[in-house]
Amino acid sequence: MHTKIAVAGEGGQGVQSIGEILAEAANRSGLETTYMPNFGVEQRGGVSIAFVQISDRPIGSPKFKRADVLVVLSPRSVERTRGYVTPGTTVIYDSSSIEAPKIDDMTIGIQSWETLAPEGFADMAGNRPGKGIKGEEVRRDSNVRTVGIPAARIAKEELQPRVFNILILGAILAITKVVTVEAAREAMEHMFREKFAQRPELRDDNFAALERGLSLVETEQAGAGR
Amino acid sequence: MENKTSGSATSESKTGFTTRTVVTPNEAMPKVWRRETKPHRFCPGCGHPIILKALAQAVEELDIQGRTVFGCDIGCSLLAWDFFNLDSIQTHHGRTTPVIAGLKRARPDLIGVAYMGDGGGYAIGSQHLLNAAMRNDRVTVILCNNTVYAMTGGQMAPTTLPTQKTETTPYGRDPAMTGEPTLGPELMAAIGRKGAYAARGTVANYRQLVKFTKKALENQLADRGFSFLEVLSTCPTNWRTTPRQTWDFVEDDMTRVYKVGEFLKPEDEK
Amino acid sequence: MARIVDDDQRMFMTGNEVLAWAALAAGAEIMYGYPITPQNEIMHYWTRLAPRFERGFLQTEDELSAGFTTLGGVMAGKRAFSATSGPGDILMQEPICMAEMMRIPAVWIIQQRGAPSTATVIYGQQETRLACFGGNGEGHRVVYSTSSHQELFDYLIKAFNTAWSYRFPTILLGDGYQGKMREAVTLYNPEDHGVKLVPTEPFVGRPGVPGVDRAPAHYRNTFNIEEEIYEIVHAREEEFEALTPQIVEFESGYLDEAEMILIGHGIVSRAIKEAVKLLQNKGVKVGYFRPVTLRPFPVEELRKAVEKVPAVMVFESALGQLLSMVKEAVGGLPVKIEAFLRPGVGICTDEAAEQVQEYLRKSSMVH
Numbered sequence: 087m088h089t090k091i092a093v094a095g096e097g098g099q100g101v102q103s104i105g106e107i108l109a110e111a112a113n114r115s116g117l118e119t120t121y122m123p124n125f126g127v128e129q130r131g132g133v134s135i136a137f138v139q140i141s142d143r144p145i146g147s148p149k150f151k152r153a154d155v156l157v158v159l160s161p162r163s164v165e166r167t168r169g170y171v172t173p174g175t176t177v178i179y180d181s182s183s184i185e186a187p188k189i190d191d192m193t194i195g196i197q198s199w200e201t202l203a204p205e206g207f208a209d210m211a212g213n214r215p216g217k218g219i220k221g222e223e224v225r226r227d228s229n230v231r232t233v234g235i236p237a238a239r240i241a242k243e244e245l246q247p248r249v250f251n252i253l254i255l256g257a258i259l260a261i262t263k264v265v266t267v268e269a270a271r272e273a274m275e276h277m278f279r280e281k282f283a284q285r286p287e288l289r290d291d292n293f294a295a296l297e298r299g300l301s302l303v304e305t306e307q308a309g310a311g312r
Numbered sequence: 313m314e315n316k317t318s319g320s321a322t323s324e325s326k327t328g329f330t331t332r333t334v335v336t337p338n339e340a341m342p343k344v345w346r347r348e349t350k351p352h353r354f355c356p357g358c359g360h361p362i363i364l365k366a367l368a369q370a371v372e373e374l375d376i377q378g379r380t381v382f383g384c385d386i387g388c389s390l391l392a393w394d395f396f397n398l399d400s401i402q403t404h405h406g407r408t409t410p411v412i413a414g415l416k417r418a419r420p421d422l423i424g425v426a427y428m429g430d431g432g433g434y435a436i437g438s439q440h441l442l443n444a445a446m447r448n449d450r451v452t453v454i455l456c457n458n459t460v461y462a463m464t465g466g467q468m469a470p471t472t473l474p475t476q477k478t479e480t481t482p483y484g485r486d487p488a489m490t491g492e493p494t495l496g497p498e499l500m501a502a503i504g505r506k507g508a509y510a511a512r513g514t515v516a517n518y519r520q521l522v523k524f525t526k527k528a529l530e531n532q533l534a535d536r537g538f539s540f541l542e543v544l545s546t547c548p549t550n551w552r553t554t555p556r557q558t559w560d561f562v563e564d565d566m567t568r569v570y571k572v573g574e575f576l577k578p579e580d581e582k
Numbered sequence: 583m584a585r586i587v588d589d590d591q592r593m594f595m596t597g598n599e600v601l602a603w604a605a606l607a608a609g610a611e612i613m614y615g616y617p618i619t620p621q622n623e624i625m626h627y628w629t630r631l632a633p634r635f636e637r638g639f640l641q642t643e644d645e646l647s648a649g650f651t652t653l654g655g656v657m658a659g660k661r662a663f664s665a666t667s668g669p670g671d672i673l674m675q676e677p678i679c680m681a682e683m684m685r686i687p688a689v690w691i692i693q694q695r696g697a698p699s700t701a702t703v704i705y706g707q708q709e710t711r712l713a714c715f716g717g718n719g720e721g722h723r724v725v726y727s728t729s730s731h732q733e734l735f736d737y738l739i740k741a742f743n744t745a746w747s748y749r750f751p752t753i754l755l756g757d758g759y760q761g762k763m764r765e766a767v768t769l770y771n772p773e774d775h776g777v778k779l780v781p782t783e784p785f786v787g788r789p790g791v792p793g794v795d796r797a798p799a800h801y802r803n804t805f806n807i808e809e810e811i812y813e814i815v816h817a818r819e820e821e822f823e824a825l826t827p828q829i830v831e832f833e834s835g836y837l838d839e840a841e842m843i844l845i846g847h848g849i850v851s852r853a854i855k856e857a858v859k860l861l862q863n864k865g866v867k868v869g870y871f872r873p874v875t876l877r878p879f880p881v882e883e884l885r886k887a888v889e890k891v892p893a894v895m896v897f898e899s900a901l902g903q904l905l906s907m908v909k910e911a912v913g914g915l916p917v918k919i920e921a922f923l924r925p926g927v928g929i930c931t932d933e934a935a936e937q938v939q940e941y942l943r944k945s946s947m948v949h
């Protein structure tokens with residue numbers, strides 16, 4: 087078993103947190119895992135990508151050319167990550183027509199190696215109607231399985247906009263099946279212990295989003311399923 | 313890129329920040345600003361673009377767009393490498409002063425502006441600043457004091473305030489260990505030669521900032537001496553401050569340590 | 583030295599965090615540094631940990647100063663170190679040269695980024711030559727090129743011991759990927775693993791009045807005549823060569839019957855090792871060779887490995903820096919040298935395997 091997962095989106099969508107939680111959960115499950123954030127020159131266009139590999143044997147290079155699972159969360163990231171798609175790749179995308187926050191590449195490109203995007207960016211993730219990702223764009227590559235989930239819309243309408251990325255994480259867990267929900271929960275308990283202690287409702291919101299993400303994929307798979 | 317060409321967007325409307333950050337609707341944009349690279353790349357609430365706006369206005373009012381060369385450092389100032397309709401050189405960290413000083417020696421008809429951060433100017437580039445001042449090089453140095461190394465993620469700078477927490481002073485800056493904040497214009501005033509100019513402005517007083525910037529350029533135009541302008545600025549990203557806290561920090565905390573005003577004028581006896 | 587963990591402890595963290603812990607474990611007493619990406623977090627973690635373990639830290643005005651204050655610290659008899667990258671690495675070469683000349687056992691961590699100049703803050707292997715031969719010297723320094731978080735930990739401890747055992751400046755050469763990546767690592771107290779910390783001693787400030795109780799210590803790096811420096815450099819070289827068998831390290835695999843040997847250092851060696859396993863599974867006969875020490879370079883070992891091999895392929899995220907070392911090492915042997923050079927860009931497992939297959943396919947068509 088060796089699963090290569092790339093998660094791509096705009097700075098502020100919480101892409102890197104998805105990667106970190108996933109890797110932490112895999113590590114806690116006793117698996118070999120690497121997590122690599124990616125910003126900067128290669129990403130002229132402000133797209134932030136998290137590279138995660140999970141395996142039962144030692145992992146080679148921390149980056150990879152082709153993904154088993156590719157997650158795209160903004161129109162720009164669809165374009166930016168086309169090269170990672172190969173026959174057999176599963177592409178998960180956000181199918182709600184909601185505008186992703188957009189930050190100029192240089193600002194985030196250079197600084198977010200160190201610096202978080204200002205609060206204002208994260209708060210507006212998935213708040214405004216917009217073009218969103220076109221399903222046909224994602225499906226353009228043949229031999230690719232696509233799973234569209236209206237994550238931003240559900241996060242906004244049923245949950246909290248800020249748990250958007252955790253909902254996505256739930257979907258990734260359901261598709262990859264390499265780490266369990268319990269492991270993901272445990273990882274989040276560990277990583278956010280201070281935040282959860284200060285504001286326990288955050289735990290409930292995040293765990294609810296995780297479950298919702300899981301079930302979304304299950305319904306999608308039971309339904310049309312491409 | 314979509315957001316680079318829409319010149320009328322403001323940083324406020326994109327992010328929900330509502331207080332006084334720079335507003336750049338198309339009409340208000342100085343001519344010296346390059347429209348194609350706006351909106352700019354600084355974070356919302358950043359002071360850098362205010363300093364650059366004052367510079368643009370001063371260049372425009374002095375009508376020297378045709379012969380001004382803009383140099384910027386490594387640090388967030390580098391985000392201005394294509395900011396103006398001015399020939400521009402982005403140099404190494406701390407080395408903008410000597411690059412512009414060298415240029416000026418070779419082409420005295422050009423107006424050289426060296427723009428840098430407080431780390432670039434007061435730490436790694438301090439020897440250059442000192443020696444350019446000692447030589448009375450006919451250049452204009454503008455230095456952004458935001459109390460941190462912003463681009464690298466908020467480490468201590470020579471200007472970090474006592475007790476201020478940064479990534480390398482996680483328990484607060486302790487002057488007993490790391491010294492007191494560097495007072496640049498005061499230092500320049502002490503070592504500056506006859507004809508030199510040294511001042512400290514702030515992004516919280518834009519009109520005064522334009523005035524100081526103009527004086528710092530005029531001094532070079534008149535071939536009188538070295539010109540130095542420090543500007544108190546903001547970095548909400550690394551300070552992790554809300555808009556209100558950001559302005560309180562500049563207007564109260566910073567000005568308690570850093571006095572705004574002119575410290576050396578070309579006409580002063582030396 | 584205080585124990586840093588109760589017991590061996592498996593952690594999941596970034597490489598820069600690992601290095602801060604490793605420096606603690608190695609008994610480092612003081613760090614001198616200047617911010618630069620991608621090594622900043624070494625300082626960030628160190629400034630948080632150091633007071634708890636009674637270690638020191640000084641943020642200097644630049645890398646020249648960070649390097650020379652490190653030398654001061656070492657000459658005071660402390661296990662001192664610094665960390666830098668890219669343009670900072672360039673400035674650090676001046677103090678490293680002085681350390682070479684004066685045999686000052688200082689330790690440097692270099693997390694390579696894109697080059698030349700300020701370039702990118704991300705990743706590269708373009709400081710390989712600088713790390714090995716930077717400055718106006720002959721490369722009398724030890725350079726360890728690591729490839730995993732466990733190695734970051736193990737080799738930083740070893741770097742301090744090597745420096746203080748042999749009195750050559752020692753560099754741990756990593757890169758931005760290693761600094762920023764998260765993976766598992768086991769932190770341990772060196773003594774639990776039978777690793778003894780080599781004791782330090784001061785160069786200056788020993789007990790007694792100089793000239794009265796003891797001879798004064800006089801250190802210099804300046805000499806008067808050509809012949810003097812000629813003698814010194816030769817003596818230095820002989821000593822370095824004599825120590826080489828003790829210091830040199832490499833890793834290799836699947837060398838028997840290999841049609842091609844893949845060569846790479848640092849994080850790139852992970853990709854080539856995996857590529858070799860992938861190809862071996864397909865029945866393609868290939869092996870790998872990875873120098874762990876770049877100074878001294880495992881010349882004899884590499885020559886032995888490639889003696890009977892028709893071709894090697896050098897992989898690096900630079901434009902021929904390792905390649906030239908390999909060429910020099912295997913000079914005179916009938917092996918064909920191919921290269922896959924990617925300055926400033928990472929090399930992936932699949933990509934490495936594809937390059938090799940493509941080459942073998944072409945060369946079999948020629949036969």
Ligand SMILES: Cc1ncc(C[n+]2csc(CCOP(=O)(O)OP(=O)(O)O)c2C)c(N)n1
Pocket residue numbers: 386387388389404405428429430431432433456458460461462463464469616617618619645669670673700
């Ligand atoms: C020789 C060298 N050392 C270190 C760095 C890393 N570096 C890049 S920007 C920066 C600090 C910038 O701080 P400052 O000059 O205050 O500018 P700001 O970003 O705060 O505007 C540093 C240390 C570098 N690029 N080159």
Ligand code: SF4
Pocket residue numbers: 197201353354355356357358359360388458462463546547548549550
């Ligand atoms: S990090 Fe600070 S100084 Fe740099 S652009 Fe953002 S707010 Fe401005």
Ligand SMILES: [Mg+2]
Pocket residue numbers: 387429430431456457458459460461462469
């Ligand atoms: Mg600064």
